Amino acid sequence: MSFEGESNLVTLLRNLSPVLAGQWVFAVASDARAFAHLDPLMSFREAEGVTAIVRIDQAEGLDVRFEATRIDLNVHSSLNAVGMTAAVSQALAERGIPTNIVAAAHHDYLFVPTPQAEIAMKVLVELTDPVQIRRASIADVSILAPLFDGYRVFYKQPSDLVGARRFLEARFRSSESVVFIAEIGGEAIGFTQLYPTFSSISMKRMWILNDIFVDPSTRKLGVGTKLLDKSCEFAESDGAVSLKLCTAIDNFTAQKLYEATGWKRIDRFYHYKFDLEQGPL
Numbered sequence: 001m002s003f004e005g006e007s008n009l010v011t012l013l014r015n016l017s018p019v020l021a022g023q024w025v026f027a028v029a030s031d032a033r034a035f036a037h038l039d040p041l042m043s044f045r046e047a048e049g050v051t052a053i054v055r056i057d058q059a060e061g062l063d064v065r066f067e068a069t070r071i072d073l074n075v076h077s078s079l080n081a082v083g084m085t086a087a088v089s090q091a092l093a094e095r096g097i098p099t100n101i102v103a104a105a106h107h108d109y110l111f112v113p114t115p116q117a118e119i120a121m122k123v124l125v126e127l128t129d130p131v132q133i134r135r136a137s138i139a140d141v142s143i144l145a146p147l148f149d150g151y152r153v154f155y156k157q158p159s160d161l162v163g164a165r166r167f168l169e170a171r172f173r174s175s176e177s178v179v180f181i182a183e184i185g186g187e188a189i190g191f192t193q194l195y196p197t198f199s200s201i202s203m204k205r206m207w208i209l210n211d212i213f214v215d216p217s218t219r220k221l222g223v224g225t226k227l228l229d230k231s232c233e234f235a236e237s238d239g240a241v242s243l244k245l246c247t248a249i250d251n252f253t254a255q256k257l258y259e260a261t262g263w264k265r266i267d268r269f270y271h272y273k274f275d276l277e278q279g280p281l
Contacts, residue, residue, distance in 0.1 A: 005078035005106065009185050010221065012084045013130035017074040018121055023114055024053050024070050026100070027062035034062075042102060053102070053111070068100065068111035071120060076106050084108070087130070087185040091123050131223050133230045136179040136191065138172035141165055143188040144181060151191075151213035155248075178207075180230050182214070182223045190214035192227040194235070194243070204241040207231070212245075212254075228261050246271065 006012050029035065030049045040052035056067065077084055085101055088110070092099050097120050100111040112120045136144060145165040153159050171177040171193075182190035193211040198204070209231055214223045235243050245263070247254045259265070 005076045005081070007078040007081040009081070009083040009087065010130050010218075012075055012077055012081060013087060013127050013185070015075045016124060016128050018071050018110075018124040019074060020117060020121065021070040021072045021109075023056040024068055024111060025056050025059045025062070025064045026066035026068070026111070027052055027054060027059065027064050029063060066100070066111070067114060069114045069117035069120075071110040071112065071117070071124065073108045073110065073124070075108070077103070077108055079103060079105065083185045083187075087127065088124070090186060091127055092120055095119060095123055097123070130184045131189075131221055131226055132183050133180055133226050134183070135234075136181040138169060140179075140181060140188075141168050141172065144168055144179065144191055147188060147191050147213055147215065148193075148211070150215070151211055154213065177210075178234065180227055180234070182227055184218065184221075189218040190223045190227060192231055194231055199241055202241045205239060207235045207238070207240050207243045209243050209245040224257050225261055228257070228263075 006015070024041065027035070028049050028051050032043060032045065032050045032052075035043060035050070035052040035054065038052070038054045038058045040054045043050055043052040051065075054062070059067075073088075085103070085108070088108075089099055089101065092110075092112070097112055097116045099120070102109045102111070110120070110124075142165070145161055145168060148168060149159055149161050149164040152164065168179075171179075176195070178194045178196075180192050180194075181188055190213060191211070192209060192213075195208045195210050197206050197208055199206045209228075212224065212227055214227075231243060245258070247258070255265075
């Protein structure tokens with residue numbers, strides 16, 4: 001069995017092109033013949049009767065249960081696609097907008113309350129950028145831990161998922177760090193962790209951008225840039241004088257990202273470390 005249409009969630013969301021498509025009603029009757037002269041957009045038979053979607057100008061005399069504006073998403077989605085319906089409904093639900101979603105063989109159609117149609121359109125346009133950044137909490141530890149573990153493995157540390165979870169929980173419980181998480185369709189794909197410190201010279205707060213990691217399968221989607229931008233936005237709102245970070249000398253990919261987003265490499269200072277576990281060499 002083959003499934004035509006796009007199934008990749010990122011591609012689907014990027015290609016959304018929502019348009020308003022008039023006002024419609026969901027009406028019910030005991031028999032489909034009640035709608036035969038109306039050419040319904042869709043009808044569905046249930047044990048309790050038949051539901052039909054018809055234009056609002058044909059609604060007179062019908063048992064109307066829901067008045068709505070139709071929004072066509074205009075993306076050829078596979079009926080086998082996973083995640084798009086959830087991503088759309090979740091984004092609308094977060095703004096308090098109820099929606100009925102109808103999936104046909106080629107496209108998906110939304111029916112939302114008419115007073116909220118314009119807001120729904122704005123939400124859908126925002127979804128065309130599928131990467132969402134939000135501040136994480138201790139409730140997110142279970143989805144953050146695998147990313148944090150992947151970050152440590154990248155820096156040649158042995159995998160320790162239990163330790164990663166324990167470390168993150170401790171930071172959240174003690175309010176010792178701020179973590180931002182990147183998601184696509186509710187799935188965690190990257191994070192950054194900031195630690196607070198102070199500058200004696202300026203007598204102001206600073207933040208250390210200590211960790212940043214993006215799942216390799218979702219790179220080249222601008223996730224790292226969005227995490228950096230969100231970190232800068234947060235630090236500025238916190239009244240900090242600057243953010244600082246360090247990266248490996250041979251991590252050229254990260255260096256290009258930092259410099260492309262306005263970070264300046266400091267050549268005037270050396271960084272030293274005293275290893276308390278090993279002691280002096």
